[in-house]
Amino acid sequence: MKAATIQLEDLACPSCTQKIEGALNSLEGIDEDSIKVLFNSSKVKFNFDEDGLSIEEIELAINRLGFDVIKSRVR
Template identity: 60%
Template sequence: MKKATIQLETLTCPSCILKVENATKSVPGVDKDSVKVMFNSSKVKFDFDDEKTSVEEVEKAITALGYQVMKSKVK
């Protein structure tokens, strides 16, 4: 499992958190229990299986909702 942090554009409403969280959890290979969306810092943190998915797949799921991804980090 790898850990990822995605920096998003500023989140403006609490319902954004739920949308981003659900989009992240919908990607196969993402550990659903590890998904955390931080409203104040506009970041998404999660663990994922790099044999099943990539950070780019999660980015696509988030950008499909209309949120802009600023940068990503994988550890």
């Protein structure tokens, strides 16, 4: 398991946290309980399994919702 932090462009709409959570939940290999969407700092934090899923795929999933990824970090 790796811990990832993704910095997004400013989140503004009340329902975007729900959308992002939903998108991450639908991906295989993300620890669902670890998903934290920080609305005010516009960050997403979660743990994921690097074997089946790359950070690029996750970024793409968020991007497809219409949110620009500014920076991501995996530790």
